[in-house]
Amino acid sequence: xTGVTQTPRHLVMGMTNKKSLKCEQHLGHNAMxxxxxxxxxxxxxxxxxxxxEQTENNSxxxxxxxxxxxxxxxxxxxxxxxxxxxxxxxxxxxxxxxxGTDTQYFGPGTRLTVL
Amino acid sequence: xxxxxxxxxxxxxPEGAIASLNCTYSDRGSQSFFWYRxxxxxxxELIMSIYSNGDKEDGRFTAQLNKASQYVSLLIRxxxxxxxxxxxCAVNPQSSASKIIFGxxxxxxxxx
Numbered sequence: 001x002t003g004v005t006q007t008p009r010h011l012v013m014g015m016t017n018k019k020s021l022k023c024e025q026h027l028g029h030n031a032m033x034x035x036x037x038x039x040x041x042x043x044x045x046x047x048x049x050x051x052x053e054q055t056e057n058n059s060x061x062x063x064x065x066x067x068x069x070x071x072x073x074x075x076x077x078x079x080x081x082x083x084x085x086x087x088x089x090x091x092x093x094x095x096x097x098x099x100g101t102d103t104q105y106f107g108p109g110t111r112l113t114v115l
Numbered sequence: 116x117x118x119x120x121x122x123x124x125x126x127x128x129p130e131g132a133i134a135s136l137n138c139t140y141s142d143r144g145s146q147s148f149f150w151y152r153x154x155x156x157x158x159x160e161l162i163m164s165i166y167s168n169g170d171k172e173d174g175r176f177t178a179q180l181n182k183a184s185q186y187v188s189l190l191i192r193x194x195x196x197x198x199x200x201x202x203x204c205a206v207n208p209q210s211s212a213s214k215i216i217f218g219x220x221x222x223x224x225x226x227x
Contacts (some may be wrong), residue, residue, distance in 0.1 A: 003117065106160070
């Protein structure tokens with residue numbers, strides 16, 4: 001256990017559905033991240049939040065909408081997804097300090113399948 | 116040029132031998148370097164972090180960093196079947212303290 005939890009662990013949805021992924025960290029960290037991991041591809045950073053403020057949006061389509069109500073919780077709202085969005089979605093957290101020494105701790109991920 | 120490059124493997128190493136995993140990166144100003152291990156169907160877990168040139172040892176694992184050559188490696192001594200996994204190299208670029216760029220990973224297989 002890394003102190004980062006994600007729900008649900010598995011999700012199957014149709015292209016017209018709206019769903020949300022939830023991430024919670026119990027580490028007292030100030031930065032949270034969403035990554036997408038597709039087969040045979042590197043981990044792709046999607047969004048970064050530092051102290052509840054979005055600091056990175058890696059050109060992610062608007063059908064993915066993040067929300068960070070506080071430093072411990074992060075959501076990814078999904079709507080009108082495409083089959084190619086099927087992937088493992090990983091949440092991570094880190095202390096959020098500057099200086100380039102920020103180690104990230106990952107949650108178990110949500111395996112998303114879009115039909 | 117990819118920001119972080121790794122040989123995808125698979126790298127097959129006999130049990131008990133040394134496994135050597137390599138990674139190169141493009142941002143010369145990068146300061147922090149990480150090795151993550153990812154078992155199939157699981158999330159990445161941090162094995163080692165290294166910030167200065169030279170070697171850093173932790174149990175059977177040794178990370179090596181050469182900033183001049185923009186090269187970081189991970190050595191696994193006395194390889195065990197449980198070391199079979201994908202190893203991800205990650206680099207913290209100079210441009211952002213909270214952003215980590217991952218390589219595509221090297222699949223390591225330890226054969227009994």
